[in-house]
Structure formats: structure tokens, C-alpha cells
Amino acid sequence: MRVGVDRDLCEGNAVCVGIAPDIFDLDDDDQVIILLEDVPAERKSDVEQALAQCPRAALLRLDD
Numbered sequence: 001m002r003v004g005v006d007r008d009l010c011e012g013n014a015v016c017v018g019i020a021p022d023i024f025d026l027d028d029d030d031q032v033i034i035l036l037e038d039v040p041a042e043r044k045s046d047v048e049q050a051l052a053q054c055p056r057a058a059l060l061r062l063d064d
Contacts, residue, residue: 001039002062003047005032009058016050016059023047032058 003023012030016023023043027033039047051059 001041001044001047002037003034003039003051004037004060004062005034006058006060007031009056011056011058013055015053015055019050019053020046024050037062 010032025033
């Protein structure tokens with residue numbers, strides 16, 4: 001699974017950071033940055049939860 005972010009939609013709510021801080025972080029402008037674009041299999045469930053809970057639907061599933 002690969003994940004990305006649509007920076008035009010991201011508001012920096014950090015819901016994803018709270019769910020998977022090893023995958024997502026915020027930069028100095030409070031925009032999400034992806035720490036691991038290729039999500040390890042054992043983290044897939046949390047990343048899917050982060051995608052589902054993003055208030056602005058700014059996180060993108062790039063592939064399986």
C-alpha cells in the first residue's frame with residue numbers, strides 16, 4: 001500500500017498523526033508530510049483508519 005496527501009485539501013488537523021505518527025507528521029506549515037510512502041503490511045490497518053478519518057479527505061491511497 002502506498003499513501004500520499006493532497007496539499008490543497010490538507011488543513012493540518014493532524015488526525016492522521018494521532019493515529020499513525022510513524023507514517024504521518026506535520027511540517028512547519030502544519031501540512032501533513034508522509035514519512036513512509038510505502039506502508040508496511042502491519043501498519044496498513046492504522047493507515048486505512050487515518051484515510052477514513054481525515055476531516056478533509058486529503059489523504060490518498062495511491063495503490064495496494
